[in-house]
Amino acid sequence: MRTDVLVIGAGGAGARAAIEAAKNDANLNVVLLNQGPIGKSGLTVMANGGMQWVCYPGDSPDAHFKDVVRIGCYLNDQNLVEALSEEAPERGEELIRWGAKIIMDGDKHLLMDPRGSGASFPRGHLIPGGTFMAALRNEIERHPNVALFEDFVTTKFLTSNRRVIGASALDIRNGEFVAIESKATVLATGGLGELFLHTTNAPWGLHGHAAGTGYALAYHAGAEMIDMEMVQFTGAQLYPPWELGNPALLSSMCGGKYMNGLGQEYMRLPQPRDMIQKLAYEEIKAGRCTERGGVYIDLSVSSLSREEIEKQLQIALGGEIARDRWNLVKEMSVNNPDPRNWKIEWTPGGAHFFMGGVRINERCETNLEGLYAAGEVTGGVHGANRMGGNALSDIVVFGARAGRYAAEHAMTVDRIEPEAATIKDEHERLSGFFKPQGMPPKAIRDKIRTFMSNYMGVARNKTDLKKALAEIDSLKANDLPNMRVSHSRRFNVAWIEALEVPYMLDVAEMMVRSALFRTESRGGHYREDYPNTKRSWLKHTLVKKKDGTMGIGTAPVVITKLNPPGD
Amino acid sequence: MSDQPILLKIFRYDPSVDCAPTYQGYEVPWKEGLLLLSAIKYVRENLDETLAFRDYCCQCGWCTSCLMMVNGKGLRTCLKLLKPGENLTVEPISGFPVIKDLVVDFGVTLTTPEGVFRKMEGTLIRKVRQ
Numbered sequence: 013m014r015t016d017v018l019v020i021g022a023g024g025a026g027a028r029a030a031i032e033a034a035k036n037d038a039n040l041n042v043v044l045l046n047q048g049p050i051g052k053s054g055l056t057v058m059a060n061g062g063m064q065w066v067c068y069p070g071d072s073p074d075a076h077f078k079d080v081v082r083i084g085c086y087l088n089d090q091n092l093v094e095a096l097s098e099e100a101p102e103r104g105e106e107l108i109r110w111g112a113k114i115i116m117d118g119d120k121h122l123l124m125d126p127r128g129s130g131a132s133f134p135r136g137h138l139i140p141g142g143t144f145m146a147a148l149r150n151e152i153e154r155h156p157n158v159a160l161f162e163d164f165v166t167t168k169f170l171t172s173n174r175r176v177i178g179a180s181a182l183d184i185r186n187g188e189f190v191a192i193e194s195k196a197t198v199l200a201t202g203g204l205g206e207l208f209l210h211t212t213n214a215p216w217g218l219h220g221h222a223a224g225t226g227y228a229l230a231y232h233a234g235a236e237m238i239d240m241e242m243v244q245f246t247g248a249q250l251y252p253p254w255e256l257g258n259p260a261l262l263s264s265m266c267g268g269k270y271m272n273g274l275g276q277e278y279m280r281l282p283q284p285r286d287m288i289q290k291l292a293y294e295e296i297k298a299g300r301c302t303e304r305g306g307v308y309i310d311l312s313v314s315s316l317s318r319e320e321i322e323k324q325l326q327i328a329l330g331g332e333i334a335r336d337r338w339n340l341v342k343e344m345s346v347n348n349p350d351p352r353n354w355k356i357e358w359t360p361g362g363a364h365f366f367m368g369g370v371r372i373n374e375r376c377e378t379n380l381e382g383l384y385a386a387g388e389v390t391g392g393v394h395g396a397n398r399m400g401g402n403a404l405s406d407i408v409v410f411g412a413r414a415g416r417y418a419a420e421h422a423m424t425v426d427r428i429e430p431e432a433a434t435i436k437d438e439h440e441r442l443s444g445f446f447k448p449q450g451m452p453p454k455a456i457r458d459k460i461r462t463f464m465s466n467y468m469g470v471a472r473n474k475t476d477l478k479k480a481l482a483e484i485d486s487l488k489a490n491d492l493p494n495m496r497v498s499h500s501r502r503f504n505v506a507w508i509e510a511l512e513v514p515y516m517l518d519v520a521e522m523m524v525r526s527a528l529f530r531t532e533s534r535g536g537h538y539r540e541d542y543p544n545t546k547r548s549w550l551k552h553t554l555v556k557k558k559d560g561t562m563g564i565g566t567a568p569v570v571i572t573k574l575n576p577p578g579d
Numbered sequence: 580m581s582d583q584p585i586l587l588k589i590f591r592y593d594p595s596v597d598c599a600p601t602y603q604g605y606e607v608p609w610k611e612g613l614l615l616l617s618a619i620k621y622v623r624e625n626l627d628e629t630l631a632f633r634d635y636c637c638q639c640g641w642c643t644s645c646l647m648m649v650n651g652k653g654l655r656t657c658l659k660l661l662k663p664g665e666n667l668t669v670e671p672i673s674g675f676p677v678i679k680d681l682v683v684d685f686g687v688t689l690t691t692p693e694g695v696f697r698k699m700e701g702t703l704i705r706k707v708r709q
Contacts, residue, residue, distance in 0.1 A: 048633070048636070048644070049644070049685050051642065052633070052636060052642045052643070052644035052685065053636045053644065054636060055636070057636045057637040057641070057642050058636060058637050058638045058639070060639075140639075140641070141637065142637050142639070142641035142642060163678075185678050185679075185684075186595070214638065215620075215634040215635060215636065218633075218634065219633065219634035219635065219636045219644060220634070220636060253611050253612030254612060255638070329638075329639055330637075330638075330639040330641065333639065333641045334639030334640065334641065336639070336640035336655070336658055337638070337639040337640045337658065339658075340640070340658050340660065343660055344612055344660060452628055454624060454628070498629075499628075499629045500593050500595055500596060500629075500679075501595070502593055502594070502595045502678070502679050503631040503678050503679040503680075503682050504629075504631070505623070505628075505631060506628045506629070
């Protein structure tokens with residue numbers, strides 16, 4: 013099959029890229045390929061945090077820029093942050109024009125309390141993820157030169173002399189292989205929360221598709237991967253059994269206090285997200301934890317009334333579009349209905365966002381000709397720590413840029429026929445997962461999550477990271493060859509899980525090697541054995557495949573207008 | 580008595596090998612806060628990895644990806660709280676072609692924007708009497 017522009021992933025970044033590529037020229041055809049039905053899969057739909065764009069009196073793109081770089085611990089590529097802060101208002105207003113429903117406060121947009129994100133002005137516009145994606149879907153409707161390939165998983169990039177010329181994919185519905193030839197390709201596959209035991213990137217598997225395979229696809233094609241150690245963790249709720257949302261968000265919205273197991277207030281907002289994790293981790297490590305091993309948010313001390321707290325909790329779940337979900341919370345909490353009595357227990361180490369990824373420039377170009385990338389799969393935008401609300405701004409700002417430049421590129425180049433032998437090898441590799449006996453992929457995936465959470469979590473050190481490398485070697489040598497998938501080729505979720513496993517191991521290895529390499533602490537990367545931030549480490553770690561092995565080095569940070577402070 | 584397991588009778592159909600669907604029974608341990616979708620996930624992760632279904636992606640009941648027929652009624656299974664000992668028949672949501680087991684092709688009406696081309700195919704489909 014042939015297309016001009018191939019977009020892989022139909023979350024916010026991919027959908028926005030497809031729209032931009034399609035509107036560039038009606039003669040250009042665009043394939044938007046996704047692991048599930050658009051709007052019913054991917055993680056944009058579940059985002060409820062406020063999308064950051066400047067609107068408040070006195071605020072400016074420059075202030076937004078400075079917030080992002082400061083919270084990113086100066087590891088951001090500033091050319092990307094400039095694009096983010098300058099274009100976010102236009103992209104946000106555009107979404108509303110396209111039908112996204114925004115939560116209002118009277119006749120104004122309800123803006124989130126900036127203490128939750130550390131922003132210097134209120135600029136978090138609450139667009140529930142569902143209506144965010146609905147708006148993009150509505151706009152796709154206007155472009156019949158986009159074809160949707162739903163329930164397709166990409167398994168490999170097809171390349172020719174450092175140029176990406178398409179991708180090999182699997183049609184999940186019938187188990188058939190397709191090779192898609194493209195002049196330009198946009199990678200927008202999102203993040204990697206599934207590599208950890210706790211993650212907000214739920215659900216696991218086909219519908220969340222946060223197994224991080226996009227990073228591995230890019231790596232194997234020869235792309236440069238930066239800051240692969242930079243994971244943003246958030247809390248994972250331990251109790252009550254009804255899920256409420258991000259603890260950082262809840263406390264700032266509901267006026268609760270952060271308490272340890274001894275009932276002492278150990279922290280007050282505002283705090284950057286990495287500090288919220290680190291401070292909770294230290295309480296628990298020192299034994300000041302609850303019986304369930306966590307810390308808790310106490311809403312009984314809030315100055316808000318029960319009704320006001322309930323309203324805030326409902327907004328945190330997604331506002332009006334999550335009304336049914338809120339009703340479920342009420343149904344589940346029927347024996348303890350007053351939220352002021354809920355001690356919301358949580359533990360740090362829930363993987364929330366990944367700051368690292370494919371290295372791009374402000375045109376979303378990678379080091380490989382024909383390969384563009386946007387959204388969470390890229391690195392450099394958020395530096396070492398992402399400020400709340402900027403993920404939504406990121407996906408539409410860079411989605412649009414990737415689509416535009418990919419389309420321009422597609423109009424200037426000729427297609428290259430992929431080698432039949434490469435495609436055949438890939439098909440054989442994928443068929444090779446079918447075996448009568450062995451270990452199910454889920455067992456190996458659980459092992460990966462366990463060692464990643466144990467050794468690559470909120471706090472890292474050399475000894476643990478070496479253990480993680482040993483686990484990776486052992487899984488590759490002993491478990492991977494024994495992995496088996498049985499049964500039909502048709503909608504076989506275990507097969508998809510299996511083909512992701514080697515990629516998950518590659519991504520885990522990139523992350524662990526990068527974490528070992530960065531001998532300092534910065535943002536989401538906290539080394540217990542190197543607790544300080546070092547001026548000499550103001551650079552990206554860079555992983556790249558060289559002669560079939562994983563090479564690691566560094567790359568300079570792009571600084572345009574804000575100089576980092578000295579030591 | 581209070582923690583009797585959930586009994587699920589699940590529709591199974593793989594059009595590449597089966598001429599007609601069958602129903603298979605599974606027993607899932609009950610726990611506080613168990614949702615029907617979580618119980619179906621429990622089946623796939625612990626009892627039968629061949630079971631195919633669509634998970635949720637929105638966490639708030641919006642995406643309707645987890646729509647299924649439960650005791651003959653269309654439900655979002657992510658919002659269905661289970662009581663101990665419940666006995667449920669779970670089938671693919673009516674009105675859409677069945678791809679496999681509980682997975683349907685949501686087709687033109689639910690997911691695809693108007694005017695857009697989309698690859699699709701179909702197998703079994705059941706229309707419900709209005």
